[in-house]
Amino acid sequence: MAEPKKKKQLDLVRRDMPKQQPEIRSHNFSEVALGYAAQTAVEEASRCIQCPKPKCVENCPVEINIPGFIKAISEKDFKRGIKILKEKNCLPAICGRVCPQEEQCEETCVLVKKGGQIAIGRLERFLADWEAVQGKLEMPHLPGKTGKKVAVVGGGPAGLTVAGDLIQLGHEVTIFEALHKMGGVLVYGIPEFRLPKRIVEREVDYLKKLGVKIRTDFVVGKTQSIDSLLEEYDAIFVGSGAGLPWFMEIPGENLNGVYSANEYLTRLNLMKGFLFPEYHTPVKSHKRVAVVGGGNVAMDCARSALRLGAESRIVYRRSREELPARLEEVENAEEEGVIFDFLTLPLKYIGDENGWVKQMEVQRMQLGEPDASGRRRPVPIEGAIEIIEVDAIVCAIGNSPNPLIAQTTPGLEIGKKGNIVADEETGQTSREKIWAAGDVVTGAATVILAMGAGRKAARSMHEYLMSH
Amino acid sequence: MFKVVTSRMIVPNMHLLTLEAPAVAREAKPGQFIILRAEEEGERIPLSISDWDEQMGTVTTIFLNVGRTTDRLSRLVEGQQIPTVVGPLGNATDIEKYGTVLLLGGCYGIGSLFPVARALKQAGNKIITVVEARSSYLLYWEDRYKDYSDEFVRITRDGTKGYKGHVDRLPEIIKDLGVTVDRVIINGCTYCLKRGSDATRALQIPTWVSLNPIMIDGTGMCGVCRVTVGSVTRFACVHGPDFNGHEVDWEELLQRRKTYMPEEVVPLRTSKSKCEEHSQQR
Ligand SMILES: Cc1cc2nc3c(=O)[nH]c(=O)nc-3n(C[C@H](O)[C@H](O)[C@H](O)COP(=O)(O)OP(=O)(O)OC[C@H]3O[C@@H](n4cnc5c(N)ncnc54)[C@H](O)[C@@H]3O)c2cc1C
Ligand SMILES: Cc1cc2nc3c(=O)[nH]c(=O)nc-3n(C[C@H](O)[C@H](O)[C@H](O)COP(=O)(O)OP(=O)(O)OC[C@H]3O[C@@H](n4cnc5c(N)ncnc54)[C@H](O)[C@@H]3O)c2cc1C
Ligand code: SF4
Ligand code: FES
Numbered sequence: 001m002a003e004p005k006k007k008k009q010l011d012l013v014r015r016d017m018p019k020q021q022p023e024i025r026s027h028n029f030s031e032v033a034l035g036y037a038a039q040t041a042v043e044e045a046s047r048c049i050q051c052p053k054p055k056c057v058e059n060c061p062v063e064i065n066i067p068g069f070i071k072a073i074s075e076k077d078f079k080r081g082i083k084i085l086k087e088k089n090c091l092p093a094i095c096g097r098v099c100p101q102e103e104q105c106e107e108t109c110v111l112v113k114k115g116g117q118i119a120i121g122r123l124e125r126f127l128a129d130w131e132a133v134q135g136k137l138e139m140p141h142l143p144g145k146t147g148k149k150v151a152v153v154g155g156g157p158a159g160l161t162v163a164g165d166l167i168q169l170g171h172e173v174t175i176f177e178a179l180h181k182m183g184g185v186l187v188y189g190i191p192e193f194r195l196p197k198r199i200v201e202r203e204v205d206y207l208k209k210l211g212v213k214i215r216t217d218f219v220v221g222k223t224q225s226i227d228s229l230l231e232e233y234d235a236i237f238v239g240s241g242a243g244l245p246w247f248m249e250i251p252g253e254n255l256n257g258v259y260s261a262n263e264y265l266t267r268l269n270l271m272k273g274f275l276f277p278e279y280h281t282p283v284k285s286h287k288r289v290a291v292v293g294g295g296n297v298a299m300d301c302a303r304s305a306l307r308l309g310a311e312s313r314i315v316y317r318r319s320r321e322e323l324p325a326r327l328e329e330v331e332n333a334e335e336e337g338v339i340f341d342f343l344t345l346p347l348k349y350i351g352d353e354n355g356w357v358k359q360m361e362v363q364r365m366q367l368g369e370p371d372a373s374g375r376r377r378p379v380p381i382e383g384a385i386e387i388i389e390v391d392a393i394v395c396a397i398g399n400s401p402n403p404l405i406a407q408t409t410p411g412l413e414i415g416k417k418g419n420i421v422a423d424e425e426t427g428q429t430s431r432e433k434i435w436a437a438g439d440v441v442t443g444a445a446t447v448i449l450a451m452g453a454g455r456k457a458a459r460s461m462h463e464y465l466m467s468h
Numbered sequence: 469m470f471k472v473v474t475s476r477m478i479v480p481n482m483h484l485l486t487l488e489a490p491a492v493a494r495e496a497k498p499g500q501f502i503i504l505r506a507e508e509e510g511e512r513i514p515l516s517i518s519d520w521d522e523q524m525g526t527v528t529t530i531f532l533n534v535g536r537t538t539d540r541l542s543r544l545v546e547g548q549q550i551p552t553v554v555g556p557l558g559n560a561t562d563i564e565k566y567g568t569v570l571l572l573g574g575c576y577g578i579g580s581l582f583p584v585a586r587a588l589k590q591a592g593n594k595i596i597t598v599v600e601a602r603s604s605y606l607l608y609w610e611d612r613y614k615d616y617s618d619e620f621v622r623i624t625r626d627g628t629k630g631y632k633g634h635v636d637r638l639p640e641i642i643k644d645l646g647v648t649v650d651r652v653i654i655n656g657c658t659y660c661l662k663r664g665s666d667a668t669r670a671l672q673i674p675t676w677v678s679l680n681p682i683m684i685d686g687t688g689m690c691g692v693c694r695v696t697v698g699s700v701t702r703f704a705c706v707h708g709p710d711f712n713g714h715e716v717d718w719e720e721l722l723q724r725r726k727t728y729m730p731e732e733v734v735p736l737r738t739s740k741s742k743c744e745e746h747s748q749q750r
């Protein structure tokens with residue numbers, strides 16, 4: 001006689017993902033997190049209770065069928081898993097590594113209240129990596145050609161998504177990228193130890209295989225204007241990102257040894273400066289680096305500085321709770337030995353007699369009343385001005401969209417912050433035939449938001465192309 | 469990949485490189501620059517556009533061999549390819565009818581001012597070209613300026629041709645020519661830009677210089693090219709490269725250009741030691 005079916009016991013233990021030890025990884029640029037082994041992935045996936053109304057999906061910007069792919073993993077059907085995943089996300093190996101899952105899908109997982117939310121991001125990464133080692137990429141069946149030509153400006157996550165979607169709808173797609181490598185922030189900003197560049201290359205290769213044409217070393221607005229491209233293309237997507245670095249406009253910012261985060265990271269990542277002199281772009285080795293800011297960008301800079309052998313600190317004007325960076329990366333930074341100076345605001349940078357930065361004058365702060373954002377506002381502690389000894393400062397306080405396209409495209413509506421104004425649902429700009437999405441529209445945001453917005457724009461472009 | 473059409477030394481240590489880059493040639497304007505990489509592991513470096521041919525789809529640049537990338541570029545031969553040529557970058561030099569324009573070129577600036585001379589001449593200006601070098605054998609392209617310049621003056625530090633000395637002699641030259649100069653435009657190495665600007669300050673002649681700070685992307689993304697002009701921070705690649713020479717903070721620019729000097733000699737040192745190793749083995 002069969003036993004009465006017992007209710008499955010809740011397993012609330014999130015499976016750890018192995019990482020390089022902090023003492024070791026803080027001296028190399030290899031990937032920190034090593035990914036789940038198949039057995040661990042299956043265990044982790046089996047913990048998912050397969051909610052009939054999955055909360056996790058509601059908070060995923062691209063609405064991945066999360067319980068679907070997790071179930072496939074629990075049944076060891078990885079092939080089905082990756083297929084489900086890729087229905088909604090064309091860059092799973094990237095998102096599985098850099099998405100802020102803890103405030104997206106994982107935040108709303110029903111198990112979060114019990115402290116055992118499913119590690120959705122790690123499972124996503126597992127499937128993507130599994131597919132890569134399998135070697136055989138499954139190519140989708142491409143429909144007949146529509147005869148329509150689309151130009152995509154910018155090879156970041158937004159542009160890659162639009163290109164992938166439109167080529168699979170039968171349009172001819174060319175991506176124009178200003179730098180010599182594709183990937184946008186994924187290659188010039190996010191360091192190797194968080195997102196190995198070969199993963200980005202893999203995704204770009206996949207697009208090439210689908211037939212997407214790629215023109216690197218092409219600055220739209222300089223090499224050719226949007227209007228001139230429109231003579232040849234039926235529609236244009238602008239995904240040029242938010243790559244213009246902000247400075248604080250305080251004294252001493254142009255001293256030698258003061259960098260923007262973009263310069264610092266581009267030298268290391270895009271130009272592989274950490275392999276100097278084998279690669280030719282020099283990076284300086286500093287003894288004491290202070291990174292100003294508290295987002296992902298700041299963490300990446302601080303952890304890079306550490307890996308180049310410096311004592312590395314984050315200088316942030318609010319407290320730890322307000323750090324905008326992903327929690328996982330803050331923890332990684334802490335483990336590796338990055339020093340955190342919270343409630344600290346730089347006032348000016350002081351140079352030596354040769355024009356090199358040597359000190360940073362800071363104001364210590366305390367938390368005051370909440371501001372409009374609901375966060376307690378940092379206010380100066382009177383008289384608490386101190387000096388921090390440094391020999392390099394990296395300014396990681398934010399970026400805004402580059403004005404190049406705005407300046408060279410008449411009639412394109414531009415917002416107050418230099419962003420291209422585009423419809424949130426369709427990506428349509430104020431000009432016919434031109435769509436835009438990603439950081440260039442929203443200001444610096446996230447990979448998955450850029451992809452989600454790109455997908456909506458691609459849908460709208462397709463409708464337009466088929467009816468004109 | 470971008471094909472080398474011509475590569476030759478035009479005067480000692482100064483090279484001319486013509487590259488096949490049709491998209492750049494189509495849009496190039498006087499005063500703009502390209503960024504290139506000489507090889508896959510290479511650095512991105514900016515070089516001014518000294519000429520272009522839209523029909524042939526080529527751009528020409530003239531450069532001084534100072535370091536790793538320019539050294540590599542100087543060894544290229546016809547038919548070889550380099551991985552990156554991007555441009556045209558930066559804003560074009562303002563071409564208007566000013567009246568009399570004095571163009572002052574030193575070093576690679578003699579080359580990069582050529583398209584400026586041509587365009588200003590075509591815009592109806594009287595052109596005075598002043599070229600400067602350590603010695604007369606380092607001067608080039610005089611013949612090319614013939615049709616576009618009303619006066620052609622040389623300054624050599626050793627006095628082998630023209631005025632002896634440095635660009636400081638500009639006020640004298642202007643006086644000797646007996647002209648009123650409405651605008652001065654200077655291209656070349658930073659010292660030449662600075663000293664030339666100093667020389668025209670007292671004369672109160674509007675002076676524009678093409679700045680050459682360190683760059684990476686050339687599109688406004690990295691901020692390494694920032695310069696202080698009239699106490700405002702500007703990015704030379706997108707706000708320039710031309711700026712009012714009387715407002716540039718020269719000390720800062722000279723300082724910032726030195727940022728990577730200690731590192732730039734590392735590869736030279738290592739390659740030398742390899743060379744020594746080699747000779748020892750033999
Ligand atoms: C250091 C750093 C770390 C980050 N970490 C995370 C993270 O952990 N998780 C996360 O979700 N997000 C992170 N982000 C944010 C995320 O990378 C961006 O939100 C995302 O890349 C935006 O995508 P995009 O396609 O809109 O723009 P981008 O990635 O900026 O790509 C734009 C591309 O357009 C090109 N371009 C610009 N202008 C032109 C032109 N005129 N012609 C041709 N090409 C042009 C640029 O060269 C670039 O390649 C990080 C950002 C940085 C800088
Ligand atoms: C907008 C712009 C346009 C430019 N146009 C030209 C051009 O048309 N022709 C040209 O020759 N250069 C030009 N330059 C300068 C050129 O970019 C540098 O000479 C080049 O980057 C050197 O690269 P490298 O790898 O060969 O030398 P590096 O290894 O980078 O430098 C070697 C050493 O030489 C020093 N150095 C660098 N540049 C110069 C220089 N010009 N003169 C003297 N010492 C230098 C460096 O400080 C370093 O110590 C331009 C720069 C800018 C920003
Ligand atoms: S909310 Fe959590 S438990 Fe429910 S389906 Fe999603 S991942 Fe599984
Ligand atoms: S070279 Fe990077 S901003 Fe000018």
